[in-house]
Amino acid sequence: MENENVRRMFLKKIVEKCMNCLDECPICYDLTPPRVFLNNCYHYYCGECIRNSQQLNSLCPLCNTKYDRFISEDDYKKYMMEIVMSDAGNFAATFEKYRKIIAPAMNESLHVIRELRKKSIEVLSKLVNMNFKDDRTLRLAAQQIEVSITTTRKPTDEQQELINEFPEDMFEDYCRVYSFIVNMEHEYIVLIRNLKQRQREIHIGKLVRILANCDSYPGIETICDLMYNYEPSKIARMVNYMYKLKKNGFRETVELLTFHSALPAEQTDAFFKHYYHNQWLDHTHFEDELVTEMVRKDGKVVAVKGNEYNRKGHLVYTGQYENGVFNGPGRKYDAERNYYEGIFEDGKKSGKFVYHTERYVLTEAMYSNDKRCGECTEYYSDGHVRSVCRYDHDEKNGPAREMDGTGGMLFKGTYANGVRTGKGCKFLGPHLCKCGIYENGVLMNWKWCYMLTVRMPMEMEGADPLYPDSYYTQEPLDLFAKDRINLFDCTKSGNNGADVRGAVGNAGNDDKNANNYFLFVNKEVLDALDAFYRRQTGPTPITGGDSCRHLTVYSNSIDEIDYEVLASVLKELGMLSRIVFRNIRFVNFMKSDVHYTATSFSFIGCSFDDFVLNTCLGQCVNDLVVRKCLGMPHMTLKGGLYNSVKEFKVKDCVDLQELYVGENNCAMVPEFVLSRGFSQLRSVELAPGSFYVSMLFSLTYLPNLETVKLGKRACRSVCTVVVTHCPKLASIEMGDEVFMNCSKWMMEGVKALETVTFSMGNMKKLSSISIKDAPSLTTVKFKLANRKAALLNLTDVNEEGVKAINKWLGH
Numbered sequence: 091m092e093n094e095n096v097r098r099m100f101l102k103k104i105v106e107k108c109m110n111c112l113d114e115c116p117i118c119y120d121l122t123p124p125r126v127f128l129n130n131c132y133h134y135y136c137g138e139c140i141r142n143s144q145q146l147n148s149l150c151p152l153c154n155t156k157y158d159r160f161i162s163e164d165d166y167k168k169y170m171m172e173i174v175m176s177d178a179g180n181f182a183a184t185f186e187k188y189r190k191i192i193a194p195a196m197n198e199s200l201h202v203i204r205e206l207r208k209k210s211i212e213v214l215s216k217l218v219n220m221n222f223k224d225d226r227t228l229r230l231a232a233q234q235i236e237v238s239i240t241t242t243r244k245p246t247d248e249q250q251e252l253i254n255e256f257p258e259d260m261f262e263d264y265c266r267v268y269s270f271i272v273n274m275e276h277e278y279i280v281l282i283r284n285l286k287q288r289q290r291e292i293h294i295g296k297l298v299r300i301l302a303n304c305d306s307y308p309g310i311e312t313i314c315d316l317m318y319n320y321e322p323s324k325i326a327r328m329v330n331y332m333y334k335l336k337k338n339g340f341r342e343t344v345e346l347l348t349f350h351s352a353l354p355a356e357q358t359d360a361f362f363k364h365y366y367h368n369q370w371l372d373h374t375h376f377e378d379e380l381v382t383e384m385v386r387k388d389g390k391v392v393a394v395k396g397n398e399y400n401r402k403g404h405l406v407y408t409g410q411y412e413n414g415v416f417n418g419p420g421r422k423y424d425a426e427r428n429y430y431e432g433i434f435e436d437g438k439k440s441g442k443f444v445y446h447t448e449r450y451v452l453t454e455a456m457y458s459n460d461k462r463c464g465e466c467t468e469y470y471s472d473g474h475v476r477s478v479c480r481y482d483h484d485e486k487n488g489p490a491r492e493m494d495g496t497g498g499m500l501f502k503g504t505y506a507n508g509v510r511t512g513k514g515c516k517f518l519g520p521h522l523c524k525c526g527i528y529e530n531g532v533l534m535n536w537k538w539c540y541m542l543t544v545r546m547p548m549e550m551e552g553a554d555p556l557y558p559d560s561y562y563t564q565e566p567l568d569l570f571a572k573d574r575i576n577l578f579d580c581t582k583s584g585n586n587g588a589d590v591r592g593a594v595g596n597a598g599n600d601d602k603n604a605n606n607y608f609l610f611v612n613k614e615v616l617d618a619l620d621a622f623y624r625r626q627t628g629p630t631p632i633t634g635g636d637s638c639r640h641l642t643v644y645s646n647s648i649d650e651i652d653y654e655v656l657a658s659v660l661k662e663l664g665m666l667s668r669i670v671f672r673n674i675r676f677v678n679f680m681k682s683d684v685h686y687t688a689t690s691f692s693f694i695g696c697s698f699d700d701f702v703l704n705t706c707l708g709q710c711v712n713d714l715v716v717r718k719c720l721g722m723p724h725m726t727l728k729g730g731l732y733n734s735v736k737e738f739k740v741k742d743c744v745d746l747q748e749l750y751v752g753e754n755n756c757a758m759v760p761e762f763v764l765s766r767g768f769s770q771l772r773s774v775e776l777a778p779g780s781f782y783v784s785m786l787f788s789l790t791y792l793p794n795l796e797t798v799k800l801g802k803r804a805c806r807s808v809c810t811v812v813v814t815h816c817p818k819l820a821s822i823e824m825g826d827e828v829f830m831n832c833s834k835w836m837m838e839g840v841k842a843l844e845t846v847t848f849s850m851g852n853m854k855k856l857s858s859i860s861i862k863d864a865p866s867l868t869t870v871k872f873k874l875a876n877r878k879a880a881l882l883n884l885t886d887v888n889e890e891g892v893k894a895i896n897k898w899l900g901h
Contacts, residue, residue: 145531
């Protein structure tokens with residue numbers, strides 16, 4: 091009587107093959123299992139797609155049927171097997187029980203598989219190795235196998251002797267090995283019989299299975315020759331070990347027999363018992379792809395340590411093995427060459443595992459049965475935490491927080507079955523967040539809130555805002571009150587790390603003690619602020635506005651921020667002395683006349699269509715800093731509006747093409763310096779009276795600068811003029827009394843400079859001139875010779891240029 095368990099095993103494999111014929115996921119078109127089936131309709135999807143869909147609703151994306159739960163692919167196979175193996179009397183009831191979830195492609199196939207229950211094990215064993223795509227091809231394949239079996243050749247007497255040696259447990263490979271023997275020629279049977287006479291302890295039935303796996307009749311002679319040279323007891327153990335392998339190839343078998351021929355029996359036993367599971371099947375083993383150490387307990391070998399590679403020579407695993415699987419401390423590598431490090435149990439991750447690249451840690455997580463269970467922490471490549479969450483069966487379940495690359499919060503709340511659920515906060519940037527209730531992953535009934543961040547640096551240099559541990563435990567505060575907007579001082583340490591009232595009483599004249607306030611804006615936040623203002627019928631006070639002197643406004647560099655709307659919010663702050671704009675993508679910049687009380691303005695990492703200041707930022711601007719800003723081909727300061735500026739710095743603005751400073755602007759600035767970071771700058775023009783008291787004029791490393799023009803009395807007090815490494819500079823033009831107090835003039839690396847134009851009163855105190863690498867200089871225009879006995883150093887200057895300079899000097 092045929093073994094019913096064997097029959098069941100083959101039928102299960104046929105069910106699995108039928109399931110592999112199902113179509114791809116209808117959302118992402120991925121053919122790769124595992125699939126997820128819905129419990130109230132027959133549709134199926136890949137796990138990632140249906141979970142993303144579940145965040146919106148619990149309806150099937152195809153038929154709109156509401157589902158209650160997912161059915162895993164393993165459970166689906168169990169249900170299909172229950173239908174296949176049900177008794178004739180119970181078949182109809184069982185089929186009806188699962189009718190809703192049976193995919194149409196599986197419906198007829200299940201009926202065919204039930205018919206196959208009557209077939210012999212030989213037919214079923216061959217059927218699992220054939221390809222079929224539906225019920226028709228499945229039925230046809232079964233018929234073809236039956237025909238081939240009835241017409242196959244019968245074994246000879248000597249072949250039958252080998253067949254009679256088959257082990258009782260060789261039911262899976264029975265048909266394949268049987269076919270291998272009945273097609274074997276007499277000479278190979280003789281080789282096997284001779285080996286049996288020489289090595290009497292060998293189990294011939296097991297040996298034949300090993301030879302059949304090699305699938306090479308000529309290779310029988312090679313394998314038998316290698317076995318002749320073994321001691322009888324050792325080769326018997328080798329055959330037993332190789333028989334236990336699920337598969338073996340000819341090259342692999344020869345390599346194993348050759349490798350172990352000279353090894354002590356103890357090492358061979360440890361190799362096969364603990365280490366080997368076909369690592370050498372698809373490639374010649376690498377030098378250290380073997381047992382490197384035996385682990386003993388009470389004198390017995392209980393485990394081994396070794397390495398495992400893939401055919402490309404990439405390490406797959408290094409660590410401890412026991413009973414042929416990973417067991418104990420080890421490292422398991424993935425296709426990206428990253429590795430999991432921890433303690434394996436029965437080949438699976440269990441306990442704490444750390445996921446590494448060769449340089450840094452990506453994840454620290456608790457595992458059970460190869461799935462994340464417990465707290466998991468993910469990291470960015472620079473060590474900042476990406477997320478902290480509890481997992482259950484490899485899905486997020488429990489409290490979680492997710493951060494950006496600077497340590498700033500993106501989400502704080504709870505997950506259930508991989509979906510955000512319950513009370514939570516979604517952060518748009520440091521401080522600002524939406525707090526509400528998550529339903530199926532969607533934030534509902536939310537309100538604007540503020541999270542306190544202690545001791546943020548005013549300039550936010552380097553890693554941007556700092557996030558202390560206390561940030562994660564604080565409760566969010568309402569941003570909008572009934573009639574006001576709350577701003578919070580982030581430099582104080584009272585009330586959970588900051589003063590929630592805003593006004594803390596230190597807004598005196600001492601800038602070192604002035605309060606530092608921070609406001610994050612993106613388009614969504616700005617729209618909310620604007621809408622809040624529009625709802626007010628009268629003046630809108632801002633909590634803390636009377637003490638807010640230093641304010642940093644920052645964004646994400648992505649959303650377009652309407653400057654006019656932002657300015658309408660900030661103008662309510664009546665005590666501002668300094669504003670820093672960081673990482674803001676402005677539109678409608680300075681289109682109307684909006685005045686702040688602040689006297690110091692910084693634009694850092696911002697972007698503009700143009701930086702044209704035809705109106706004044708404030709009544710009295712003392713400082714104007716523009717650094718690392720983009721998208722501003724023109725920078726213009728309208729004449730007379732910025733004559734009180736004492737600090738003017740422009741640095742690293744790579745898109746700037748033209749710089750114009752209007753009449754009498756920046757008159758009190760101590761120096762005018764442009765160097766590097768201006769790869770597109772073509773012209774510089776300083777209007778009359780600008781930079782009047784500056785002591786230094788310096789233009790260096792400006793690769794595309796072509797013209798420099800200075801109006802009357804611009805840079806009048808400059809003592810030193812430096813122009814170097816400006817290879818495209820063609821002309822310098824000076825109005826009356828420009829550089830009047832200049833004593834030192836130095837130019838170098840101005841290969842394209844052709845013309846220098848002087849007017850009345852230029853460089854009246856000149857004591858030295860140094861010009862190097864100016865081969866194109868031919869013209870020096872002037873109204874009146876300088877007639878100063880200046881020290882002259884001219885190198886690589888055109889001969890006409892030398893004459894022109896000497897003529898200007900009255901030589």
